[in-house]
Amino acid sequence: MTKILIVAEHSGGKLNAATAKCVTCAAKIPDAEIAIAVFAADAGEVATQAAALAGVKKVIKIENAANAEPLAAVLAPQVAAIAANYTHVFGPSTTYGKDLMPRVAALLGVGQLSDIMAVESAYRFRRPVYAGNAIVTVEAPQDKKLVATVRAASFQAAGTGGNGTIESSSVTAELPTHTRFVTRSAAATGRPDLQTAARVVSGGRALGSADNFKIIFSLADKLKAGVGASRAAVDSGYAANELQVGQTGKIISPELYVAVGISGAIQHLTGIKDARTIVAINKDGEAPIFEIADIGLVGDLFTILPELEKALG
Amino acid sequence: MSKILVGLKRVVDYNVRVRVKPDGTGVVTDGVKMSINPFDEIALEEALRIKEKGGATEVIVVSIGPADTQQQLRTGLAMGADRAILVQADTAVEPLVAAKIFLKLIEKEAPQIVLLGKQGIDDDNSQTGQMLAALWQRPQATFASKIELDGPKAKVTREVDAGLETIEVDLPAVLTTDLRLNEPRYVKLPDIMKAKKKPLEVIALNTLGVDTTPQFKSLKFEAPASRQKGVMVKDVGELVAALKQKGLV
Ligand SMILES: Cc1cc2nc3c(=O)[nH]c(=O)nc-3n(C[C@H](O)[C@H](O)[C@H](O)COP(=O)(O)OP(=O)(O)OC[C@H]3O[C@@H](n4cnc5c(N)ncnc54)[C@H](O)[C@@H]3O)c2cc1C
Numbered sequence: 001m002t003k004i005l006i007v008a009e010h011s012g013g014k015l016n017a018a019t020a021k022c023v024t025c026a027a028k029i030p031d032a033e034i035a036i037a038v039f040a041a042d043a044g045e046v047a048t049q050a051a052a053l054a055g056v057k058k059v060i061k062i063e064n065a066a067n068a069e070p071l072a073a074v075l076a077p078q079v080a081a082i083a084a085n086y087t088h089v090f091g092p093s094t095t096y097g098k099d100l101m102p103r104v105a106a107l108l109g110v111g112q113l114s115d116i117m118a119v120e121s122a123y124r125f126r127r128p129v130y131a132g133n134a135i136v137t138v139e140a141p142q143d144k145k146l147v148a149t150v151r152a153a154s155f156q157a158a159g160t161g162g163n164g165t166i167e168s169s170s171v172t173a174e175l176p177t178h179t180r181f182v183t184r185s186a187a188a189t190g191r192p193d194l195q196t197a198a199r200v201v202s203g204g205r206a207l208g209s210a211d212n213f214k215i216i217f218s219l220a221d222k223l224k225a226g227v228g229a230s231r232a233a234v235d236s237g238y239a240a241n242e243l244q245v246g247q248t249g250k251i252i253s254p255e256l257y258v259a260v261g262i263s264g265a266i267q268h269l270t271g272i273k274d275a276r277t278i279v280a281i282n283k284d285g286e287a288p289i290f291e292i293a294d295i296g297l298v299g300d301l302f303t304i305l306p307e308l309e310k311a312l313g
Numbered sequence: 314m315s316k317i318l319v320g321l322k323r324v325v326d327y328n329v330r331v332r333v334k335p336d337g338t339g340v341v342t343d344g345v346k347m348s349i350n351p352f353d354e355i356a357l358e359e360a361l362r363i364k365e366k367g368g369a370t371e372v373i374v375v376s377i378g379p380a381d382t383q384q385q386l387r388t389g390l391a392m393g394a395d396r397a398i399l400v401q402a403d404t405a406v407e408p409l410v411a412a413k414i415f416l417k418l419i420e421k422e423a424p425q426i427v428l429l430g431k432q433g434i435d436d437d438n439s440q441t442g443q444m445l446a447a448l449w450q451r452p453q454a455t456f457a458s459k460i461e462l463d464g465p466k467a468k469v470t471r472e473v474d475a476g477l478e479t480i481e482v483d484l485p486a487v488l489t490t491d492l493r494l495n496e497p498r499y500v501k502l503p504d505i506m507k508a509k510k511k512p513l514e515v516i517a518l519n520t521l522g523v524d525t526t527p528q529f530k531s532l533k534f535e536a537p538a539s540r541q542k543g544v545m546v547k548d549v550g551e552l553v554a555a556l557k558q559k560g561l562v
């Protein structure tokens with residue numbers, strides 16, 4: 001019997017969409033029974049959202065003041081304790097899951113499979129390596145618990161309409177105090193979240209300054225799109241670090257991705273390969289971004305973007 | 314004596330366009346340029362800066378890899394590390410095994426800080442640091458973009474999906490680096506000469522008493538699905554028309 005425990009990611013009382021994507025991944029395993037664990041100071045609302053996901057049998061709330069912030073060192077022993085009754089333990093391949101899940105795996109004495117992009121069977125999966133330049137089919141041993149992270153961009157979010165039960169659990173694991181949360185800064189932009197946005201407009205080094213980068217925001221607003229950036233744009237201080245798209249930034253799968261003044265380095269392309277339609281605007285017709293773009297336009301972004309905004313009405 | 318242990322993984326250089334072998338058994342590495350994993354170069358740079366500011370007395374670079382990995386360790390020594398340890402392994406080890414090996418070295422060296430990269434750009438696993446911290450029962454601060462030492466504690470700013478998060482950890486701890494932590498220094502020719510005289514210890518993997526049996530089996534490697542060839546448009550009018558045709562605007 002395959003029993004899968006998914007570690008929920010949430011903030012501000014909201015379940016992160018990446019959790020619903022883990023459910024879709026888990027549901028591709030035949031006859032899997034899916035449970036979600038919610039670690040929080042107060043898990044109420046999040047547990048309700050998790051229980052409503054189609055395919056979820058049970059939600060386990062682990063409420064503890066120490067769980068108010070997602071500290072891997074604090075959460076990992078609790079996840080490991082709950083995991084005893086499961087064959088698989090999944091988390092999202094977000095910074096939260098990447099930080100937490102390997103610590104869980106090591107506590108359980110097992111390895112981890114990172115970034116599941118496709119399920120072939122309960123113990124056979126496909127995952128990208130070398131920035132997505134190769135896809136490897138990996139087999140895990142059936143006699144060990146399988147700890148894995150799920151590449152969110154490869155799966156649609158599970159729908160609602162589920163009716164899972166919610167139960168509380170307390171964990172007796174000893175929690176360390178050697179790691180303490182200080183602050184988190186996130187710019188509230190009012191724009192669609194980069195990771196879930198249906199459309200994304202990204203700017204690169206060509207923008208030249210934070211001030212010039214505003215034309216990316218402006219086009220994004222016209223398209224009701226989220227905003228992304230290349231590493232060069234982030235490193236140069238034109239855009240915030242959480243906007244970086246790519247191997248070391250966010251891996252996204254929007255319906256529409258517009259790359260403006262981005263050359264198309266492999267590390268950037270890794271982040272956008274699953275976009276439905278890629279539009280590239282670049283003044284260099286030889287730029288590698290055009291090899292992957294569905295629609296390419298060669299020209300100066302500073303003349304094209306204002307025209308495009310006007311044409312979009 | 315406060316030491317910093319830095320992991321340097323030998324990987325295919327980030328500029329190489331990696332290709333899958335025709336027989337699907339892996340990727341082509343013959344004759345391909347190998348380098349220090351970029352995140353590990355950043356880890357070493359940070360360790361050197363900490364030492365230069367008086368926060369550590371010795372920086373030790375460690376790699377687990379084939380004999381050729383001595384090249385990358387020498388580069389690390391040329392950058393400024395004091396000594397190097399190569400745990401010679403002729404086949405790649407999984408992150409859990411790497412973590413167990415690092416733990417063995419920690420038991421011997423008793424470092425205050427272990428600095429690793431946030432991920433190897435070969436397998437893109439992003440696991441070793443977190444696993445090591447768990448086995449060592451010490452704090453982890455992953456994806457660091459700023460590290461401030463304060464006596465027995467470190468304040469670390471982390472790059473997370475939401476933005477930036479700051480945590481405080483007691484030392485010793487494992488820290489993993491993100492790209493914006495620093496810009497690694499260039500190696501100068503005289504330093505390469507000097508590095509030749511620095512100690513590089515080679516340890517045979519089987520002397521450490523670590524079970525290196527892999528847990529996962531890679532069945533086959535494939536090239537990623539390629540995208541369909543796109544179209545080039547002449548001007549904004551055509552672009553908008555193409556978007557309309559796809560129902561995107
Ligand atoms: C380990 C590692 C991880 C990395 N991870 C990432 C990652 O996650 N994401 C990422 O993006 N990068 C990443 N990089 C960096 C990556 O290799 C590239 O350096 C980066 O993506 C380049 O950004 P860019 O395209 O904005 O800049 P450039 O490569 O400088 O390209 C700028 C482009 O703008 C065009 N241009 C200039 N002026 C104009 C104009 N007026 N109008 C139109 N076009 C113009 C130019 O023709 C050029 O193609 C990583 C690198 C390493 C080593």
Ligand SMILES: Nc1ncnc2c1ncn2[C@@H]1O[C@H](COP(=O)(O)O)[C@@H](O)[C@H]1O
Pocket residue numbers: 319320321322323350352353356375376377378406408411428429430431432433434436437438439440441442
């Ligand atoms: N074989 C190795 N030799 C040296 N360092 C390693 C090795 N494997 C992993 N590391 C360290 O662990 C980090 C994360 O690697 P990974 O978990 O494989 O993505 C790397 O950036 C290195 O700092």
